[in-house]
Amino acid sequence: MSEFHAIFIISCIAVLAPLLNRIPIFARAPIVAIELLLGMLVGPSGVGLVSADSALNFLRDFGLAYLFFQAGFEFNSNEIRGKPLRLGFYAWLVSLGLSIVISGLLYIVGLIESPLLVALILPTTAFGILIPILRQAGDLNDDFGHYVLGVAAISEIGPLILASIVLARHSHHFHQLLLSAFFIAIALAMNIFLRRVRSERLADSVVHWLDDDELLPIRISLVILLGFVSFADRLGMELVVGSYIAGMAVAILVRGTKAEILEERLAAIGSGFLIPLFFIESGAAFDVTKLFTNPESFVRFVAFCGALLLIRLAPLNFFRGTLPERDMPALALLTSTTLPLVVALTYLGVGRGQLAPETATALVGAAMVTVTAFPTIALWLRGTERQSRLESVVSLVVHAVADWFSSQASRGLAKFPPQWRDELHGFEQRVRDVFSRSAE
Numbered sequence: 001m002s003e004f005h006a007i008f009i010i011s012c013i014a015v016l017a018p019l020l021n022r023i024p025i026f027a028r029a030p031i032v033a034i035e036l037l038l039g040m041l042v043g044p045s046g047v048g049l050v051s052a053d054s055a056l057n058f059l060r061d062f063g064l065a066y067l068f069f070q071a072g073f074e075f076n077s078n079e080i081r082g083k084p085l086r087l088g089f090y091a092w093l094v095s096l097g098l099s100i101v102i103s104g105l106l107y108i109v110g111l112i113e114s115p116l117l118v119a120l121i122l123p124t125t126a127f128g129i130l131i132p133i134l135r136q137a138g139d140l141n142d143d144f145g146h147y148v149l150g151v152a153a154i155s156e157i158g159p160l161i162l163a164s165i166v167l168a169r170h171s172h173h174f175h176q177l178l179l180s181a182f183f184i185a186i187a188l189a190m191n192i193f194l195r196r197v198r199s200e201r202l203a204d205s206v207v208h209w210l211d212d213d214e215l216l217p218i219r220i221s222l223v224i225l226l227g228f229v230s231f232a233d234r235l236g237m238e239l240v241v242g243s244y245i246a247g248m249a250v251a252i253l254v255r256g257t258k259a260e261i262l263e264e265r266l267a268a269i270g271s272g273f274l275i276p277l278f279f280i281e282s283g284a285a286f287d288v289t290k291l292f293t294n295p296e297s298f299v300r301f302v303a304f305c306g307a308l309l310l311i312r313l314a315p316l317n318f319f320r321g322t323l324p325e326r327d328m329p330a331l332a333l334l335t336s337t338t339l340p341l342v343v344a345l346t347y348l349g350v351g352r353g354q355l356a357p358e359t360a361t362a363l364v365g366a367a368m369v370t371v372t373a374f375p376t377i378a379l380w381l382r383g384t385e386r387q388s389r390l391e392s393v394v395s396l397v398v399h400a401v402a403d404w405f406s407s408q409a410s411r412g413l414a415k416f417p418p419q420w421r422d423e424l425h426g427f428e429q430r431v432r433d434v435f436s437r438s439a440e
Helices: 004-021 029-042 054-074 082-108 115-121 127-137 144-166 173-197 199-212 216-234 239-254 258-285 288-293 295-313 325-335 341-353 357-372 374-382 389-415 418-438
Strands: none
Touching: 004 029, 004 054, 004 258, 029 258, 029 295, 029 357, 054 127, 054 144, 054 199, 054 216, 054 239, 054 258, 082 115, 082 295, 115 144, 115 258, 115 341, 115 357, 127 144, 127 325, 127 374, 144 341, 144 374, 173 216, 173 239, 199 216, 199 239, 216 239, 216 258, 216 288, 216 418, 239 341, 258 325, 288 295, 288 357, 295 357, 295 389, 325 389, 341 357, 357 374, 357 418, 389 418
16 A cells, blocks of 8 residues: 555646746756655655655656657657757767767776766756756747757757666677667658658547547557567667657657547656656655765765756857857757656666766766756746846856867867868768768
């Protein structure tokens, strides 16, 4: 009966969070941030009303899978493509490079033990979390939202694929690389196949079946989700990769047709129960006392918080001339927002002996700061009609950091041999061509 009691408490919080969000003082805070904080309050490090057990852990894992499933079918490749994805790719490469440098330094001073895995975790972005945040702020379908999601999409798929190789069991990294390539090939083939089989007749059938008591399209969608998750697990890849691809498969079949209502029904399952459960239980499972009872853990926590933001400030100049100057701090803060991938990758890293529990706790703690604080600050910066003195100072600091990184990068490139610079320009042109074709 303890599981039912815990789920009852979590359900009450899931109801309370959106109600609190309607109070003016919490209006600009993302609902996921409220859910996390309330989860910490009722967890073992708080009043102790909810504790982790096997049933809740499974539901939390399923909620994580469903979060990526929902992100997959909410990703609209017709709107987030071309330039937003191209600049997002460049920004992620810069962030990844800087993350490798920072992780290497932390490894040298003895704060972390797996610099490559940490380097992949730091430049992740929570695409699934940003969608409701941008929708709540009214920015989901404007240029700012498209560029934020362009960075987020690349910063989610890239680390997912690379982490599957880094976390390969028994260090069979080349074998895992082949399996990952096979999975991607299957996903691309499925994409082509589904685009050919979608039709108005299929859409009519989906709409008709949704009126039946059996709700067959929803059952089929869940089979697709669990099938891709199982397939990804068999190939040694992260479960959330399969979830994301499954969501995209559903979107390909119904987007732009009258059957698009299926996405709303599926989103109701996730947003109504599974996804809030994931965030509340993640907050409850997090032991905040570990960060402050051990000085070394606290140093890691502070270092990770700073690194998560710093690596997103470095590539901001890519977006100059595309977005207003005032949007730059908010862009950096929102693209720094991460949690689901950090939770998933640290859990796997600890389980496979590649990451110390203390490092995992500090990473998850820093990720929670990004989810609870960064979007709130970003929405506040964009929500005021006139720029205050504090906003001006924040903007000045952000641009100074971005300019410094740009100047250092320019000096570094100038020292490259001419043939290296030619290769780099050729690579940039090939990337531009790829993303240009995707926009056609």
